[in-house]
Amino acid sequence: MASLEPFLLISKSAKGAAAAKLVQDVTSAPGVFVFAELLELPNIQEARSIVTEQHAPCFSLLQLFSYRTFRDYLGRLRHVCACTLLTLLIAEHKDSLPPLNQAQITKLKYLTIVTLATERHILPYSLLLEELQVATIRELEDLIIDAIYLDVLRGKLDQKEQQLEIEYTMGRDLEPGKLEKLLEALQSWATTTATVLSELDQKLIEAGTYSAAVQLANEQHEKVYLANLKMVQERQKDGKGGRRGQLSQNSVDSMDIDELPSDGPKLRIRKPTMDAALKQSQRKRNRA
Known part of the structure; x- marks a missing residue:
């Protein structure tokens, strides 16, 4: 938008040949890719009704760069070239297009990629080669890389699959209707x-x-x-506590254990009972 501002200021007083020259300049200028505001100005609209060889094509040229494609340019140019001189001067003159310079051709190809990207996310090289009329893949990739540097689009070149994967594109002007x-x-x-x-x-x-x-x-x-x-x-x-208490309670004096050594005589230690203790005490008293 900022790139278009100087042309909008000039266009307020441009008419006739000056308006036609302005259209040529703005469509060739680097960094200018939207033209709707210029296209809607009254003095530019007047060029649509001027039927002179010098001024008539400027309005069609501005329309081309606003919302059409390189294929549209080639089709229109071929159609005009196929007409007779009389038909060209009478019927087709207002819609004819002047030859484009290299800067205009390159810009129109950028804009064509943008339009194609609105229809599909992945653009095969074969489609782009046909639509842009590019001779080699190297030339096509250089064109796409330049467009990416200009922020016209963002994407990834997939050389293995021979395709362009679109991530983002700038917007183009909306065609009437x-x-x-x-x-x-x-x-x-x-x-x-x-x-x-x-x-x-x-x-x-x-x-x-x-x-x-x-x-x-x-x-x-x-x-x-x-x-x-x-x-x-x-x-x-x-x-663990229960076992410790049990071992304390069953002391040696209350144990009744058979010790069975593997290599000696068997010994048996028996705890004296309460009755035996009483009998032993009684015998001691009787002796006395």
């Missing part, structure tokens, strides 16, 4: 986007519910695990 079609496309896109967003929201809700359930299950599992671990530790502790 195409607004309704654009609005329909935008409405369809909005509907599709709303459906996709609704499905994504549902998926997010389901994912959140599942995540909460998994977290709750993990927490419950952790609680059960810790409880079981604590119970096992307490049982182990109680078991």
Whole structure:
């Protein structure tokens, strides 16, 4: 837009030959890729009704760069060249186009890629070679790289698959009568986007519910695990204390054990009973 501003200032006073010259200059100028504001100016619109060999083509030329393609230029040029001189002067003169210089041809090819990118995300080299009338793939790739540097488009050159993958393109002027079609496309896109967003929201809700359930299950599992671990530790502790108490209670004087050495005579140590102790005490008193 900033690149077009100087031409808009000049165009306010440009008429006739000056307007035609202005169109030639703006379509050749580097960095200028939108022309709608210039095309709508009254003095430029007047060129549409001027039927002179010098001024008539400027309006058609501006239309070409606003929203048409290199193929449109080639088709129109071939059609004009096929006409008789009389037909050219009478019927086709207002729609004829002047020859383009190299800067204009290159710019129109950039804009053609932009238009093609609105129809498909991946542009095969074969399609681009045909639409742009480029002789070699090397020349085509150089053209695309220049367009990327100018920020006309962004994309990736896939030399293996012989295609251009589009990521972004600048916008072009909208041709009269195409607004309704654009609005329909935008409405369809909005509907599709709303459906996709609704499905994504549902998926997010389901994912959140599942995540909460998994977290709750993990927490419950952790609680059960810790409880079981604590119970096992307490049982182990109680078991060790019980055995120590038992060993203290069953001391040597209360043990009734058979010692069975592997290489000696068997010895039997028996704890004296309470009755035997009483009888022994009674015998000592009787002797006394």
